[in-house]
Amino acid sequence: MSRTPLSPPAPAGMSEVEWAARLDLAAAYRLGAQMGWSDLLGTHFSMRIPGTVDEYLVNPYGLFFEEITASSLIRINTCGEINGQSEYGVNKAADVIHGGLYAAHPQAQAAIHLHSVAGTGVASQHDGLLPASQSALMILSRVRYYDYTGARLDREECARMAAAVGNGQILMLRNHGTLTVGASLGEAFCLMVRLERACAIQLAAQAGGRLREIDPLQVEESIRFGASIYSEQSWSPRAKVEWAAFRRKIDREDPGYAV
Template identity: 35%
Template sequence: MATAILEKSGISEAEWEARQQLAACYRVFDMLGWSEMIYNHITLKVPGEDGAFLINPFGLHFSEVKASNLVKIDIDGNKLDDNPYPVNQAGFTQHSVFHRHLSDAHCIMHTHTTAGMAVSSVEGGLRPTNFYACNFIGQLAYHDFEGVTVRSEEGERLIEHLGDKRAMLLRNHGILVMGRTLPEAFIKHWALQRACEIQIATMSMGAPVEISDEVVAVHQRDLSKVSIPGGPGKADFDAMVRLVDRIDKSWRD
C-alpha cells in the first residue's frame, strides 16, 4: 500500500504491517485446510493502540481476507474504522476477554478443525502418545462446552479455566491458542493440530503407548535446543507465507 493511501485511510505503518501479517495468517490457515465456512477467528492486537485489535470480517471466507478488509474494533466491540462488514459475536466475546485480561495475549486463534474438535470431545482429551502431544502435556487447559460463545459471563470461566496456560481445548468445540506474537500462536496451533491428528490415527490402530511423565519433562526441557533465531514460530510462519504467495498474493492488498 502506498504511503499516500496509508495517510488517507489513517492507518499507521505499524497497523498496516499487523494487517498484512494477520491477513497472511488467514490465507495460511485456509491453505492448510483449517477454514470452517465463514466462521472461526484469528485476532491480533494493533501495535501502539491500547485495547484495539483486528478480526476477520464476518461473511468472508478465510481465502477472501485481505489486509484492507480486516475489521478494527476496541475491547468493547465498537468498530474503529468504516469497514462495512459485521463482526461475529462469538468471535468478539471469546477473544475480547483474553485481550482484555491477558497482556501477553497479542494474538489469539480459534478453530473448529476436525481433529481438534474430535480430541476435545473424548474423555481424557489430549494424551501423551506422540511427539507433538508431549509439547502440551501439563501445558493445556480445558473448558467445558456451554453452547455458542456469545454470553459475556462465560468469559469469566474461560479466564479461570485457562489459568497460566496459553493453549486450551474447548471441550466438544475445538482449539484455542494464544501467543505473544502471531508466529508464536501459529506454531502452537500447528503443533496442537498435528498432535490431535496423530492421536486420532493412533487410536484407530489400537491401544496407544503412552509416554511417561519423566520423558515428557525431558522433551519439554529440550525443545528450546531445536529452535532457530527469530522467535518461536517465525521461520515456520514465514515459510508458510512463501507458499501462500505462490498461490495468491491478494492478501497483501
C-alpha cells in the first residue's frame, strides 16, 4: 500500500491498515475511470483486507468508477456476507468471482476484472494474445485462458475459473473479458495496464495487415525476461514503483477518492 499526501487518518473504529487499503482501491477505481475501463456497472476491482483470510473490499453496485471513495467501498467475505452498512449492494458476479479467487489463492491480494474493448477483443480471438509485440512478450508467461460458459455465474463456476488461473496472473475470459491477479493491488493494476496495451497493439497491427513474426529465440528470451518483472529481485517488486507513481497522478488529478 502507498502513502501519499492524500492519506488522511482512518475513521474512528477502523484500523489504519484497512483504511490504507481502501485509499489504494478507491484510487485504482478513479484511475480506471480515467482509462475508460468501466462497463456501466458490470466490472470490478477488489483487494483483500490486510491481516484477514477471507475478507476483501469491492465496489458498491450502483456507483460509477469515478464516484467511488474510500469510505464507500464494501467489506465482504468469501461466502458473500457483507460486513457493515451500505445503501448499495454488491454485484453478484463480483461476489462470486472475487470470493472464489481469494478462497482458492491465499497469496492473491488484489484482482481486477474488465470487459474492455481491446481485452475482450483479443480474448475472443481463436489464438488469444499473440507474441506479436514486446508488450505482449513481457506478460505472456502469466497468461491463462478460460472458455465462455454463459453470463450467469455461480460459486461452482467461479471456483473453476479461479482454478484456471493456476500459477498465472492473467486470465483471458474467452468472449467475456479479462482478469488480473496480484500480490498487491499495484501489481494487479499494472498487469492490467500492460495487458490492455498489448491487446490494443495486437488489434491495431492486425488491422494494418499481416503481422511480422519475431525470431523464436527472441520470443523465448523475452518471455523468460518478462516472467521476472515485479518479482522480489526486480527493480519494482509487486509494482510498487509504478503504483506509487499512479497514486501521485490521481492525487493531482482526482483527489476526491480520499474520503
